[in-house]
Amino acid sequence: MTTFHELLGTDDSCSIAEIKKKYRQLSIRLHPDKGGSQALMQMLSMAYQQVIKGCGNKKCSDVIIEQEESNDQNIDFKRKIQELVKEKEKLQVLVEQHKQDVDYAFSAGEKSTRQTLILLQATNDKLNKQLVLLRRQIEDKKNTASTPKSPNKKYCFVMLFIVSAIIIAVIGGLFYYQTEQDQPALAVDLTSIPATVQVNNVIATQPATVDYADSMNSAARIMIMHTIGLWQQRYYEGTRQPYIAVRSINGSYIVKDCQGRFSYYSNRSYNTAHVPANLIFSANDRQFSVYRIPYGNGSTEQQWLNSKSLVINNNIFSNNGYQSSAVALASVCSNSVPF
Numbered sequence: 001m002t003t004f005h006e007l008l009g010t011d012d013s014c015s016i017a018e019i020k021k022k023y024r025q026l027s028i029r030l031h032p033d034k035g036g037s038q039a040l041m042q043m044l045s046m047a048y049q050q051v052i053k054g055c056g057n058k059k060c061s062d063v064i065i066e067q068e069e070s071n072d073q074n075i076d077f078k079r080k081i082q083e084l085v086k087e088k089e090k091l092q093v094l095v096e097q098h099k100q101d102v103d104y105a106f107s108a109g110e111k112s113t114r115q116t117l118i119l120l121q122a123t124n125d126k127l128n129k130q131l132v133l134l135r136r137q138i139e140d141k142k143n144t145a146s147t148p149k150s151p152n153k154k155y156c157f158v159m160l161f162i163v164s165a166i167i168i169a170v171i172g173g174l175f176y177y178q179t180e181q182d183q184p185a186l187a188v189d190l191t192s193i194p195a196t197v198q199v200n201n202v203i204a205t206q207p208a209t210v211d212y213a214d215s216m217n218s219a220a221r222i223m224i225m226h227t228i229g230l231w232q233q234r235y236y237e238g239t240r241q242p243y244i245a246v247r248s249i250n251g252s253y254i255v256k257d258c259q260g261r262f263s264y265y266s267n268r269s270y271n272t273a274h275v276p277a278n279l280i281f282s283a284n285d286r287q288f289s290v291y292r293i294p295y296g297n298g299s300t301e302q303q304w305l306n307s308k309s310l311v312i313n314n315n316i317f318s319n320n321g322y323q324s325s326a327v328a329l330a331s332v333c334s335n336s337v338p339f
Helices: 004-008 016-030 038-052 060-068 074-146 153-182 210-217 301-306 322-333
Strands: 194-199 202-207 232-235 242-247 253-256 262-267 280-285 288-292 309-312 315-318
Touching (some): 074 315, 232 322, 242 322
Antiparallel strands (some): 232 242, 262 288, 309 315
């Protein structure tokens, strides 16, 4: 037989506040003004009183039998119990249906939502950095407008000193080069000599090798792509040399060639000259500054395979389609199949 706990939807672990909440919910549903009846409300009230007293595990029929000794309303109570039990079963069916709908919707949208959240977080970080840069530029303009027209003598002196040091270094380098040309050639490991130039506290270091000197003269011209965030297969312009590449929102590219090397084509219209240390300048190609990525973020295939996207120089590059494009590149580079 049904107990008062089952009738009210409670158990012994429920607090008084939870019992009252259950009672209010059922009262709203079973009220005569909401389609219920006076008899159902009386039965619900009796169940609430019994549960509050701690008699929730009592069977409804036992209480009705006890009340039969004092009045003749046992038939009405039995009918009320049956009606409440039916109402409870209907409510339980509705609860299970809603629970299944919620579980299905959550599982279907969880993956898409997680991917969208990662992209939004990366985009938000980029926008925050751009906002900080814009604020600094506005403050610099305000400070420039508020300063006197006469130049800062200390600043001019520092700039003059830096320019003079660069000129002296260039002249000394030319003199040293000419001296070395007049002397017998010596066996020197050029790969161990870094060429460093410092201007306005920005240091750009390049390995002074013969390969690097050759790459400064020309750069492989990539094909302009209109699709964003998808690795695609292409040929360098005017050649049959294949490569794969992906484009960012700002029009910059990550390129992988047949030798497995990764290069970063930076769109100078959107990117500044400040780049991470692992981006080694190679050459210029139209509106692009070309950098090799010998180490660090974006330099290995495992990084692209294990990440959904990589942020390089404040540009977000997706790995969407990378694996299939890399397999196709390996095939065409080994002359097994054409693109």
